Amino acid sequence: MSTSASRGKRVFAGLSGGVDSALACALLVERGYDVTAVYMRNWSRDLPGFKCAWADDLADAERVAVTLGIDLEVWDCEAEYKATVVDYLVDAYARGYTPNPDVMCNQTVKFGTFAERAFAAGADYVATGHYARVAVDPGAAVRLMRAADEHKDQTYFLWRVGADVLARTLFPVGDVPSKAEVRRMCAERGLGVEAKPDSDGICFVGPVGIRTFLLDTLERRAGDVVEWETGRVLGHHDGAFLFTVGQRKGLDLGGGPARYVVSTDVRKNVVYVTADHQSPALFCDGLVLEDTRWIGGAEPAAGEYLVRTRHTGPLTPVHVEPGTDGSTARLAFFEPQRRVAPGQSAVIYDGLTCLGGGLVAM
Structure with a gap:
C-alpha cells in the first residue's frame, strides 16, 4: 500500500521484542500508518531448568516502541493460549500425534484473540513480523502468498488463518529478501535488536525441550522399543508419546547402528524402530x-x-x-x-x- 493510501490508517502491530516484529513496526511507521504496538503475553510460566524469557522480551519491545515513538500495550492472552495451544499440544502427543503448536497459535491467538480485540478497538489492520505476503485481487479475492525469502517463508504456519482476517492483515517484512537484510535494516534504524538470536522451537518449552515438558505434564509410562522387522525388544522408553516418526536421537539403545522410529502405538505403549534408513516403512x-x-x-x-x-x-x-x-x-x-x-x-x-x-x- 502506498504511503498516501496508508496515511492515518490505524494498525495494531504485534511486537514480540524480536527482530522481525521490530522491523515490521518501523516500516509501518515510515509508511504513514498510525501504529499501536501490542505485546501479547502468551506464556509466563517457568519450567524446571528454564526461566521464561517473557519479561526480557517485553523490555526489548518497550525499547523498540520508545525508539519509534509509538505506544505499546501489553495484552494478556495466557488463558486463550493455554486452552488452544498448550492443551492442544499435550492432548495431541498423548494420543500419538505430533502437532504444530505454531499453526494453532496463529489461528486462535495471533489472528484470533489479538485480531478480534484489535478490530473491536478500531484498527483498520493488524500486522505481524511473519514472512508472508497478502494479495487482494480484483473482485476482493484474498490470497496468502509465499514470502520473498523462501527459506524464512512462514505461510506453512498460516494455513488455518481465514481470508476475512488476512484481508485486513499486513506483513511488512514479507517483501524483504533475506533475514540478513532484516537485521541490517534494524541496525540502520537504531532499533537495538538486530543481534538478537532467532527464536527456535516451541516458545513455552524453551531450551528444556519438548521431552522434558511432556514428562513434566504427562505421566511417565515405561514401555518397549521393538525392532520393526523382527519384533525383538531392543530397549525401553518412558512413554511412546515422546517419539515421532523418523526420529533418530533420544532412543538410548546403546551401541550398534543408528535406528529410526517407524511408528508408535500409544495404546500399547510401544515404539517400533528400524536400522534400515531406506526401509519401506519410512x-x-x-x-x-x-x-x-x-x-x-x-x-x-x-x-x-x-x-x-x-x-x-x-x-x-x-x-x-x-x-x-x-x-x-x-x-x-x-x-x-x-x-x-x-x-x-x-x-x-x-x-x-x-x-x-x-x-x-x-
Whole structure:
C-alpha cells in the first residue's frame, strides 16, 4: 500500500521484542500508518531448568516502541493460549500425534484473540513480523502468498488463518529478501535488536525441550522399543508419546547402528524402530488429511499442486483429491516420500499461493 493510501490508517502491530516484529513496526511507521504496538503475553510460566524469557522480551519491545515513538500495550492472552495451544499440544502427543503448536497459535491467538480485540478497538489492520505476503485481487479475492525469502517463508504456519482476517492483515517484512537484510535494516534504524538470536522451537518449552515438558505434564509410562522387522525388544522408553516418526536421537539403545522410529502405538505403549534408513516403512506414496481448511473458503479442484510437510521443507509435486465431506483430502505423491508424522501439517500451494492444507491423519 502506498504511503498516501496508508496515511492515518490505524494498525495494531504485534511486537514480540524480536527482530522481525521490530522491523515490521518501523516500516509501518515510515509508511504513514498510525501504529499501536501490542505485546501479547502468551506464556509466563517457568519450567524446571528454564526461566521464561517473557519479561526480557517485553523490555526489548518497550525499547523498540520508545525508539519509534509509538505506544505499546501489553495484552494478556495466557488463558486463550493455554486452552488452544498448550492443551492442544499435550492432548495431541498423548494420543500419538505430533502437532504444530505454531499453526494453532496463529489461528486462535495471533489472528484470533489479538485480531478480534484489535478490530473491536478500531484498527483498520493488524500486522505481524511473519514472512508472508497478502494479495487482494480484483473482485476482493484474498490470497496468502509465499514470502520473498523462501527459506524464512512462514505461510506453512498460516494455513488455518481465514481470508476475512488476512484481508485486513499486513506483513511488512514479507517483501524483504533475506533475514540478513532484516537485521541490517534494524541496525540502520537504531532499533537495538538486530543481534538478537532467532527464536527456535516451541516458545513455552524453551531450551528444556519438548521431552522434558511432556514428562513434566504427562505421566511417565515405561514401555518397549521393538525392532520393526523382527519384533525383538531392543530397549525401553518412558512413554511412546515422546517419539515421532523418523526420529533418530533420544532412543538410548546403546551401541550398534543408528535406528529410526517407524511408528508408535500409544495404546500399547510401544515404539517400533528400524536400522534400515531406506526401509519401506519410512516411506509413503501419499497422505490422508483431516480437518482441512482452505483460505479461499472453497476446496480447490482436484489436480496437481505443491505440498510442504514441514517448515523450510521442499515443495513437492502432489495430486490433491479433496474429500466429499469438506474436511478431508487425499494426497498422492508421484514418487515415494519420507513418511510424515500424524498430526503434522501438510500445506498445499498453487505456485506462490498458499491454498490451505490439513492435518496428517493416523
